[in-house]
Amino acid sequence: MSQTTMQDTRILDGKALSETMKGEIADEVKEWVAAGHPAPHLAAVLIGEDGASRTYVDHKVRSCARVGFESTLIQRTADITQEELLEIVHGLNDDPSIDGFIVQLPLPDHLDAQAVIEAVDPAKDVDGFHPVNMGNLALGLPGFVPATPAGIMTMLERSGIDTQGKHAVVIGRSSIVGTPMSLLLSRSGQPGNCTVTLCHSRTVDLAGHCREADILVAAVGRPEMVKADMVKEGAIVIDVGITRVEDPTAKRGYRLKGDVDYADVAPRCSWITPVPGGVGPMTIVSLLRNTLTAARAKHRA
Ligand code: NAD
Numbered sequence: 001m002s003q004t005t006m007q008d009t010r011i012l013d014g015k016a017l018s019e020t021m022k023g024e025i026a027d028e029v030k031e032w033v034a035a036g037h038p039a040p041h042l043a044a045v046l047i048g049e050d051g052a053s054r055t056y057v058d059h060k061v062r063s064c065a066r067v068g069f070e071s072t073l074i075q076r077t078a079d080i081t082q083e084e085l086l087e088i089v090h091g092l093n094d095d096p097s098i099d100g101f102i103v104q105l106p107l108p109d110h111l112d113a114q115a116v117i118e119a120v121d122p123a124k125d126v127d128g129f130h131p132v133n134m135g136n137l138a139l140g141l142p143g144f145v146p147a148t149p150a151g152i153m154t155m156l157e158r159s160g161i162d163t164q165g166k167h168a169v170v171i172g173r174s175s176i177v178g179t180p181m182s183l184l185l186s187r188s189g190q191p192g193n194c195t196v197t198l199c200h201s202r203t204v205d206l207a208g209h210c211r212e213a214d215i216l217v218a219a220v221g222r223p224e225m226v227k228a229d230m231v232k233e234g235a236i237v238i239d240v241g242i243t244r245v246e247d248p249t250a251k252r253g254y255r256l257k258g259d260v261d262y263a264d265v266a267p268r269c270s271w272i273t274p275v276p277g278g279v280g281p282m283t284i285v286s287l288l289r290n291t292l293t294a295a296r297a298k299h300r301a
Contacts, residue, residue: 098124172218177240223258227265
């Protein structure tokens, strides 16, 4: 059996691709505004003091400026009531200047996240979490696709990776990553047309399933759980996981770790995403794309 060497491994560089795509979106926004339309406007609602959530929201808001969008950040302390949060959501639904908005998850424990998701107008649900958008995704109908799996599909597409007939194994069945990812990969199209196995916390012989994967997507949140002996030679490995792992030698006191043990696994792969700089930036650019789509749809309505 031939051994794949590190030189054969190609990096799926989400950072570089997302920069290219932000440039494309910025050009489209310039044309849109030159045609007399208002700049697309994304709002983000951030509840509480969670450091990771704050970082994600900051990135999203900064990216809006990069592509010429308006952005609004609404911040409230963790002691907000469900009623107060729903009032904010209803206000954004009714505000004609807002094209799309997100409520950053996770929410503090006393809040009912599902009720909040269901309160968002599906036409402004640029995170794609509302049951209407999830249902459209399951049925293969147009709608907003959650940003992380959408970003992964774009990455596969723009890297020219042929997914036809491949066996894809997705680890993790969350409604924001694993489940929509499995649906998108199994859908008819390119990328798509995969035979998909969806693994989760109750899967028996996870390593055995993973070894069968031509495309392996890890979306669990357990740092470096995927090791080389779980990966088929030549596989395409997409690492969605982002966990802050304490490291006193790091500037911020922590490092970001993916679900894949990169150093161990990369030499076996044909393609692999790094963490950071892989799926994360593609998530943000997909959110921007969804917001531009929402702005265009509103204008047509
Ligand atoms: P989640 O906690 O909602 O879901 C985790 C899933 O992993 C569950 O479905 C569970 O069944 C499965 N799981 C748990 N332990 C397992 C095990 N031992 N074996 C197999 N499956 C197991 O998490 P999520 O929201 O889907 O996020 C997953 C990871 O992706 C997290 O690290 C999160 O930070 C990261 N994430 C990254 C981005 C990005 O833009 N890169 C976006 C969203 C989430």
